Amino acid sequence: MLLLACLSLSFGSPARGADLHRYWPRVPRPKTLLTVPFVGSHEEGMTFETAAGLAALAAIEGDNRVLLYEDVPSTGYQKWTRMMTDVVKPRVEGPMDPWQAVARLRDRGIVKGYILFRYDTHDRPFHSLGEIDESANVATSLAGVLGGIAVSEGLEAKAQELGLPLLLDARDKTEQWCFDTYAERFTTRAVMTADPKSRVARSMGVAMRAFVVSRPGPLYEAALARCEPDSPVIGWGCGDEHANTMPSTEWGLFQTATNWCHNLPALATEEVGDESIPRKRATLPERCDRALGSLKWETGVHYAAFLMSDGDNVQWLMGNFAGGSEGHWYYESPARGQFPFGWTFPYMDLAQVCPYTLTDLFDRATPNDDFALYSGGYYYPDHFGAKRTGVGGSGEPPHNASLRLHARRMGQYMRLGGLRVLAFNFDDWDSPEALAAYDVFAEEIPELDGILTVQYYPYSGGEGRILWATDGKRTIPVVSCALTIWANTGRPRDATPAAIAKQLNDAPVGGPTWTNDHFTYVMAHAWSRFRDTHDDPSLTAEEANVDQDRDAPDTARGLLPVEWCVDRLGSNVRVVTPHELLLLARLHLRTKETLTEYLGSLRPRANRSSQARALLAQAERRLADVRDGDESGRECFELLQEANRMTSPGGGPR
Secondary structure, three states, X not given: OHHHHXXXXXXXXXXXXXXXXXXXXXXXXXXXXXXEEOOOOHHHHHHHHHHHHHHHHHHHHOOOOEEEEEEOOOHHHHHXXXXXXXXXOOEEEOOOOHHHHHHHHHHXXXXXXXXXXXXXXXXXXXOOOOOOOOHHHHHHHHHHHHOEXXXXXXXXXXXXXXXXXXXXXXXXXXXXXXXHHHXXXXXXXXXXXXXXXXXXXXXXXXXXXXXEEOOOOHHHHHHHHOOOOOEEEEEOOOOOHHHHHHHHHHOOEEEOOOOOOOOHHHHOOOOOOOOOOOHHHHOOOHHHOOOHHHOOOOOOEEEEEEEEOOOOOHHHHHHHHOOOOOHHHOOOOOOOOOOOEEEEEOHHHHHHHOHHHHXXXXXXXXXXXXXXXXXXXXXXXXXXXXXXXXXXXXXXXXXXXXXXXXXXHHHHHHHHHOOOEEEEEEOOOOOXXXXXXXXXXXXXXXXXXXXXXXXXXXXXXXXXXXXXXXXXXXXEEEXXXXXXXOOOOOOOOEEOHHHHHHHHHOOOOEOOEOOHHHEEEEEEOOOOOEEOOOOOOOOOOOOOOOOOOOOOOOEEOOHHHHHHHHHOOOOOEXXXXXXHHHHHHHHHHOHXXXXXXXXXXXXXXXXXXXXXXXXXXXXXXXXXOOOOOEHXXXXXXXXXXXXXXXHOHHHOOO
16 A cells, blocks of 8 residues: 555646656666667567666665666667757766666665566467467566566576576466456556567566456456546557457546657656746747638639557657667658648647657658647547446536546646647547537547547548537537548548549638538558659559558658648648637637637727727627638638737737
């Protein structure tokens, strides 16, 4: 019980200047950083990861100020390393052999011995089901409980050379035995899922004393059930994506996709909003911000916005998204900044486990880059907390109570980051539970300008329809994905860049009337590969005979295929950012409410200008005749924009 109290105090401390809930522990800054070369062996990596986790746990619970750090050969991680050391300023020692680092921790009393396991050598791909040896997960679960590093049979002699005693032989122990024997000693603030073949990210599981389970099933459900609602699932388990994500959702937890993350404890020493990472560094740059004042009232156009998928994937954002071997397809693409585009990203997790990635994204953002918080984790809002009982306050159903807690905490991070767009993956996007969820987010995040949804299968299940969420006073659009740039699925709304361009060119244009059909949100599937066919009129040539499992010299994925699509668009299609699409949908489809709100926001500023007050008076008179979905609001809108320009600092739009 003392352990849990310590963990709660460590996790729950609010950020300076912002009321932030910490899902991940803030690890105290190290005075010394022991560096080791990249550990390419998963077997030896288990030892390194559990040692790094024990060092972090000793820092969280005591006065240890020595952490372990692995030199990962990735341009992204090399950048995070430089940024971290510039901020933390530790004494860096090494590179040294991982066992030398273990010896240093042994000498400090942090490593008390070793837990023996059998490395899983079964012939199955990573994160796939099949025959599984669970002993590596048992050793990881118990590392933080017993104070021992995980050591495989083949490396036991090295542990013995260091004089480490055997604390437990886990070779014939199962995850079920581990849970039955030690459940009360694991944190209730997280669960870790991991393939016993993979060593990555285990350091954070050890630092949190998380129970580690390999796959869906009754044990996974039991581990989830004992956790507090709105807790993270570290790593990624074996088996089907939906089979892993639905149980965690129903118990009110969220997946983080951290299974290939490195050095999590050492990168998680800072609090966004503190002096080391000022609030401004973690806030959406003004050049990327969108507001009604920056929009134009146009006619004869169809509005389209593009959004990249998979931004809830923390390991991708930290690894190959903004650097590494694949960054040139995504944030380092030569196409970035050439047209309006939206990036989904895990702002909440990055702010805690790697704020350097977050600040780098914002530092390098162009005016055409837009950002949407992707769910605050991977879960289905329409099922979140559905299996919980006893967490509803004031008679509220447990489902909504768990979701409301998560939404409230998400709102804290969105306010810190200046974010006003959410993107979500729903199991059934227009179910009664989904409709209730939209209202929860509208109520708990009053700054929210809209929600972009995909359905788990298929992404475009909503076919572009627009629903409306409300907090009781204000309505915001919920826009479903209409089309996806996704290769070789056979689904009618998944298509090549050329085919998507044709559908957008043939789409109806808005004005003098406006309907849902005049706004299209396109999701770009992050992993689909296409071939650039230039002016080939074929709608399928870009995906024909393209190997989806590996890059080829004449193929591309990520942002470049979106650029090929945009280059094929006619003058009747106006590409806007996702945030602008939501603002425009609200302006044209909920015109009177939107202009009334806009007018109210300008009144306090207009007190300084008689001309501005006169413009607002004219706009208010015209507001009485404004109707939704036609051109009747145009003059009122333009009067308000002029008043806005007159009263904004520097005369710019707001």
